[in-house]
Amino acid sequence: MAKHHVHTTINGDPIELLCDTGETLLDVLRNQLNMTGTKEGCSTGDCGACSVTVDGRLVCSCLMLGVEANGKKIGTIEGLASGDALHPLQQKFLEHAALQCGVCTPGVLVASKALLEKNPDPTETEVRYWLAGNLCRCTGYDKIVRAVMDAAKEMRSA
Amino acid sequence: MQDKVKSPMSSEFSVIGTRPVRPDGVDKVTGRARFGADLNMSGQLVGAVLRSPHVHARIVKIDTSAARALDGVKAVVTQKDFVSQSNATTNFGEGTLNLMHTVTNVLAGDKVLYHGHAVAAVAATSSAVAKQALKLIKVEYEVLPHVIDVDEAMAPGAPLLFPDMITEGVKPAPTTPSNIAKRIDIVLGDVEKGFNEADVIIERSFKTAPVHQGYIEPHACIATVSEDGQAELFVSTQGHWIVRMLCAKLLGWDINKIKVTAAEIGGGFGGKTVVYLEPLALLLSQKSRRPVKMVMSREDVIRATGPTSGSSMTIKMGATKDGRIVAGEALLKFQAGALPGSPVGPGCMCAFAPYDLANVKVIGYDVVSNRPKVAAYRAPGAPISEYAVESVVDELANKLGIDPIEFRLKNVAKQGTKAAYGPKFGPVGMAEALEAAKASAHWRTPLGKNQGRGIAAGFWFNIGGETTVSLVLNEDGTLGLTAGTPDIGGLRASLCMMASEELKVPLEKIRVQIGDTNQLGYNFLTGGSRSTFSSGMATVEAARDIKKEAVKRAAKLWELPEEAVEWDAASGAVRPAGPNAGKHKPMTLVDIAKIAGKTGGPIVGYSRLNAHGAAPSFACHIADVEIDPETGKASIVRYTAIQDAGRAIHPSYVEGQYQGGVAQGIGWALNEEYIYGTDGKLQNAGFLDYRIPVASDLPMLDTIIIEVPNPVHPYGVRGVGETCIVPPLAAISNAVSMATGVRFAELPMSPPRILAALDKARAEKTAKM
Amino acid sequence: MRYEAPETIEKACQLLAAEAGHARVLAGGTDLLVQIKTDVLDPSVVIDIKKIAATRTITSDAAGFKIGAAVTGAELKEHDALKAAWPGLVEAANLIGSTQVQGRATLGGNLCNGSPAADSVPALIAAGAKAQIVGPEGRRELAVEDVMIGVRKLALTKGEIIVSFTVPARPKHGGDAYLRFIPRTEMDIAVVGCGVALELDASGTCTAARLSLGAVAERPLLVAEAGRALVGTKVDAAAIEAAAAAASAACRPIDDKRGTKVFRIQVAGVLARRTIQLALDRANGKTGATH
Numbered sequence A: 001m002a003k004h005h006v007h008t009t010i011n012g013d014p015i016e017l018l019c020d021t022g023e024t025l026l027d028v029l030r031n032q033l034n035m036t037g038t039k040e041g042c043s044t045g046d047c048g049a050c051s052v053t054v055d056g057r058l059v060c061s062c063l064m065l066g067v068e069a070n071g072k073k074i075g076t077i078e079g080l081a082s083g084d085a086l087h088p089l090q091q092k093f094l095e096h097a098a099l100q101c102g103v104c105t106p107g108v109l110v111a112s113k114a115l116l117e118k119n120p121d122p123t124e125t126e127v128r129y130w131l132a133g134n135l136c137r138c139t140g141y142d143k144i145v146r147a148v149m150d151a152a153k154e155m156r157s158a
Numbered sequence B: 001m002q003d004k005v006k007s008p009m010s011s012e013f014s015v016i017g018t019r020p021v022r023p024d025g026v027d028k029v030t031g032r033a034r035f036g037a038d039l040n041m042s043g044q045l046v047g048a049v050l051r052s053p054h055v056h057a058r059i060v061k062i063d064t065s066a067a068r069a070l071d072g073v074k075a076v077v078t079q080k081d082f083v084s085q086s087n088a089t090t091n092f093g094e095g096t097l098n099l100m101h102t103v104t105n106v107l108a109g110d111k112v113l114y115h116g117h118a119v120a121a122v123a124a125t126s127s128a129v130a131k132q133a134l135k136l137i138k139v140e141y142e143v144l145p146h147v148i149d150v151d152e153a154m155a156p157g158a159p160l161l162f163p164d165m166i167t168e169g170v171k172p173a174p175t176t177p178s179n180i181a182k183r184i185d186i187v188l189g190d191v192e193k194g195f196n197e198a199d200v201i202i203e204r205s206f207k208t209a210p211v212h213q214g215y216i217e218p219h220a221c222i223a224t225v226s227e228d229g230q231a232e233l234f235v236s237t238q239g240h241w242i243v244r245m246l247c248a249k250l251l252g253w254d255i256n257k258i259k260v261t262a263a264e265i266g267g268g269f270g271g272k273t274v275v276y277l278e279p280l281a282l283l284l285s286q287k288s289r290r291p292v293k294m295v296m297s298r299e300d301v302i303r304a305t306g307p308t309s310g311s312s313m314t315i316k317m318g319a320t321k322d323g324r325i326v327a328g329e330a331l332l333k334f335q336a337g338a339l340p341g342s343p344v345g346p347g348c349m350c351a352f353a354p355y356d357l358a359n360v361k362v363i364g365y366d367v368v369s370n371r372p373k374v375a376a377y378r379a380p381g382a383p384i385s386e387y388a389v390e391s392v393v394d395e396l397a398n399k400l401g402i403d404p405i406e407f408r409l410k411n412v413a414k415q416g417t418k419a420a421y422g423p424k425f426g427p428v429g430m431a432e433a434l435e436a437a438k439a440s441a442h443w444r445t446p447l448g449k450n451q452g453r454g455i456a457a458g459f460w461f462n463i464g465g466e467t468t469v470s471l472v473l474n475e476d477g478t479l480g481l482t483a484g485t486p487d488i489g490g491l492r493a494s495l496c497m498m499a500s501e502e503l504k505v506p507l508e509k510i511r512v513q514i515g516d517t518n519q520l521g522y523n524f525l526t527g528g529s530r531s532t533f534s535s536g537m538a539t540v541e542a543a544r545d546i547k548k549e550a551v552k553r554a555a556k557l558w559e560l561p562e563e564a565v566e567w568d569a570a571s572g573a574v575r576p577a578g579p580n581a582g583k584h585k586p587m588t589l590v591d592i593a594k595i596a597g598k599t600g601g602p603i604v605g606y607s608r609l610n611a612h613g614a615a616p617s618f619a620c621h622i623a624d625v626e627i628d629p630e631t632g633k634a635s636i637v638r639y640t641a642i643q644d645a646g647r648a649i650h651p652s653y654v655e656g657q658y659q660g661g662v663a664q665g666i667g668w669a670l671n672e673e674y675i676y677g678t679d680g681k682l683q684n685a686g687f688l689d690y691r692i693p694v695a696s697d698l699p700m701l702d703t704i705i706i707e708v709p710n711p712v713h714p715y716g717v718r719g720v721g722e723t724c725i726v727p728p729l730a731a732i733s734n735a736v737s738m739a740t741g742v743r744f745a746e747l748p749m750s751p752p753r754i755l756a757a758l759d760k761a762r763a764e765k766t767a768k769m
Numbered sequence C: 001m002r003y004e005a006p007e008t009i010e011k012a013c014q015l016l017a018a019e020a021g022h023a024r025v026l027a028g029g030t031d032l033l034v035q036i037k038t039d040v041l042d043p044s045v046v047i048d049i050k051k052i053a054a055t056r057t058i059t060s061d062a063a064g065f066k067i068g069a070a071v072t073g074a075e076l077k078e079h080d081a082l083k084a085a086w087p088g089l090v091e092a093a094n095l096i097g098s099t100q101v102q103g104r105a106t107l108g109g110n111l112c113n114g115s116p117a118a119d120s121v122p123a124l125i126a127a128g129a130k131a132q133i134v135g136p137e138g139r140r141e142l143a144v145e146d147v148m149i150g151v152r153k154l155a156l157t158k159g160e161i162i163v164s165f166t167v168p169a170r171p172k173h174g175g176d177a178y179l180r181f182i183p184r185t186e187m188d189i190a191v192v193g194c195g196v197a198l199e200l201d202a203s204g205t206c207t208a209a210r211l212s213l214g215a216v217a218e219r220p221l222l223v224a225e226a227g228r229a230l231v232g233t234k235v236d237a238a239a240i241e242a243a244a245a246a247a248s249a250a251c252r253p254i255d256d257k258r259g260t261k262v263f264r265i266q267v268a269g270v271l272a273r274r275t276i277q278l279a280l281d282r283a284n285g286k287t288g289a290t291h
């Protein structure tokens, strides 16, 4: 069966690829493009490790077909830092020790960035509910929530 | 609330006790870090596992011919492809090891023992082909009756998993087989005598559900075996030397043939201390001569890798009116899963360990049933037995009308206490933790409506073990540190900090890595809260080795005897030891590095040791819970974890351990469980229905770090990673009991269970009126 | 598996009807892709309906709102007028899964997946929503409570697609709410769900009320008895109690991994009471919001 010819934009770069219908966007990112920063924790939408943005909207890349990326703008963890500068969220995650094993971290960061773009001044409760689909088994979320709130503060004053 | 660190001695240090950014941090926030599933090799195949659709069945025949004939299938293996192993059990780390059981869990032999048990594996050119190949493997099963529950498995007439299993540890040995693999007895003093002295005795039975470690990264590895038998394995594991040893034994290969590299690991909590996919990937690669990558699905992780035991327990404790516990007795029945090896041993050891008791009797049973074989999970066994004991301790305190902290303080284990399982404790921080709890703002804050507050103590013994570390002084005076215990949550940061403290070299001048199995001598795994303790100890030794060498080299340059040259700890430089040694400008490691070549060659610090003296860590947790009386839902509204770290090298990562353990404990207490149908099949093998806490379920998790230094470690470190999961179960249960006025003795305290208990209590109350 | 993304609804129906194998509509894919991956479904073609404009837009006029079946939960939440008119419905849609899932999940998918626990369905039923259906035989409209007839069973025939839902304009003294019970705070499937919409007259007497329950039967239920218990009352404690009792009485749940029969029946009553109260507050102009 013929593969789909997909034209997409990933972190601002135009990308052209071929994929089968059954391949998810996550499969395409990890297996075809070798962009392994986006993680797979469940492949059924339950863990958020595969979080990316599609035209600015936060989604699970494991629950979207690769072919659906055609004509869309995809944002992944690899696009968070710009040049030498880490994104304030990345910086705050390091300062607050908001990661232990770090496997949930790319998804949490992508999700947090989407939150702060919509809501630059979230309450603790808003952060917690927004991130409820990003499972972290290591940290108990305490330091993650603090890091997000602190990054928000810094970005507001920037 | 952070920064509540009590650090009586931290002023001695310039680096230890600070909170620098971890060395592997940037890779992890940018997506660069390579986890188990993140490595691809050219020409790689996809490995996949066929799993049993039955709960308990005899394998009559496996026909793999159709799968082998499928285009794109490059190898198929069954248990026959492994070396046959003897049925002998040896002690191993925090548990035991039996290679026959290990291979049987990797691939079933003549029987499948649980739903999801691996039966065969294939390697194929794509996952679609692999999936198709699995469908073509024909397995003829003869279905057998099954048993899931531990009490049912122990009952006479239960379906037997192994017709030849004779309970170990019973004298005389039983003459008939059963599902009881082993019995353990721990006795101190005379409990009968103790109970005779008691004014109050409480006896209660408890049940806990098996729970999974729930690491977010599924098991994953990639293996490649060349024509001359040299193998490389890249794997997410807590112990790559263990993986190497197990694979070598199961495959019958020499150890030197296998090089194992530890990937960045996406959580383990004990669950990545055994092998599942690794021997399969190696074997499939050997047969296909292509790299083979294997990644588990979440479903397979939950249904076929180790949860920890569920249990059925009875605890009996007696105390005098003035609050002295005079006897403690426990009967602990632990589910091992389908193959022996539950953590009932440590469960027995830890049960009463927070207390200084004269009379203790513990009986433990290791029981098999048709569930996945358990694996270690953070303080294996301890949360289970201590949950039951701490619930009874709470009830005793209530009954005696003594404050629960005071009651515990009256009986607290301290330096010199002889634990029932043998050792005499050195300096320990149980009393300090209780005092800190008493002094905390949390303990004094009034509760709201429908709320309850519980406390519980916790104990884990911690382990040490074999460790190797190397520390290379580079040509420019910077350093390369290589350790062999996989870094799950900030180990590299702590090791760098210890090296930096020791050598007075700035952190950014030390590059740290986890070495592969060819780069270092043997390292036992990351587990038992041993990595910061043991690899830390070895790092400090290696650093001291460097200092010694630096002294030697300067002596050579200055043409002085070595005794005339010394390391100045304050400046981090070698200098003449006194005025008689002449006037030489002190040399830093940068200077020493420059003269390394002409004074004897490269400078490498090395340490290989078997770390003894891993001191136990004690904790006390306070939990506030609010109950919705109409739905039975419990919410954690406030939580404080207080624990002895010995010395917090990097306090943020110590707090992180506490918080992570608490969150897992909260899940265990409230919602996590394996749900089976009457058909013996697991119904919730996914994160949607295996309910680990999500961000909105939890409040901030406060921590208080106690520092009672471990005298054996150069910086006083105790392991901290495990004790923190011990107290939450009882702290929360005690809080729920207080909020509802009903004693709970079964986990998880899910809403239907709490609501039913509340309804029962309400009905009894109405009946009385 | 083939993939088609037609730009007209007619083309989509045609593809669906003509497929000899197993054809499936793809909206947000948050149910469909999971079912494909876990081998529950193995369609020969998936027909992505998101390129069809009518499924992707929200329009409104004096009569009310027309919501495209493939509008996502996240988009619903950003529609201020809809949120003001039917906060319960919008909240229900936003209880579906995580933020990530809400970025994709649709009302059409929630209903057509055929789960009795679907969160937005009781809210749609309470709001009196109608589904506009297009198929090879033309267009028709069904009340939402008539679309699902059993677990994974719909009243749709081969080739039929739901294009949109209509909900009326918010009545002058009207309010709606949806609450569910789950063991955690997020990321669970409802153990019980309850949607309520009610209307008062100027004196505060209830003139219309609809209560719908999810996860307590083989499909979401419209509990007419509960509505009747409220109409003509001032929605006082006694009326609410009567409605809650009617809600519990209507349940015919099963024991499963998510909850027991007894628990579901009991909690249905509790939720009914709380949801009516919230809807009442909203009808009275108090803006009660959940979390």
Ligand SMILES: Cc1cc2nc3c(=O)[nH]c(=O)nc-3n(C[C@H](O)[C@H](O)[C@H](O)COP(=O)(O)OP(=O)(O)OC[C@H]3O[C@@H](n4cnc5c(N)ncnc54)[C@H](O)[C@@H]3O)c2cc1C
Binding pocket: A044, A045, A046, B688, C024, C025, C026, C027, C028, C029, C030, C031, C032, C033, C034, C049, C069, C070, C095, C096, C097, C098, C101, C104, C105, C106, C107, C108, C109, C110, C111, C112, C113, C114, C117, C118, C119, C120, C160, C161, C162, C163, C187, C188, C189, C190
């Ligand atoms: C992690 C996770 C959590 C979830 N939590 C919840 C929850 O809390 N509550 C809840 O209710 N659901 C939940 N769900 C299920 C799911 O997200 C919802 O049911 C969602 O609304 C489905 O919408 P969709 O657009 O993704 O549907 P799809 O997956 O695209 O479609 C679902 C089904 O409906 C059919 N279909 C879709 N649109 C139409 C149409 N217009 N006409 C005809 N047929 C159609 C499809 O063929 C398919 O069979 C969860 C799912 C995940 C993965």
Ligand code: FES
Binding pocket: A039, A040, A041, A042, A043, A044, A045, A046, A047, A048, A049, A050, A051, A060, A061, A062, A063
């Ligand atoms: S991998 Fe996509 S949500 Fe878990």
Ligand code: FES
Binding pocket: A098, A099, A100, A101, A102, A103, A104, A105, A135, A136, A137, A138, A139, B216, B266, B267
């Ligand atoms: S840091 Fe390990 S899962 Fe979040």
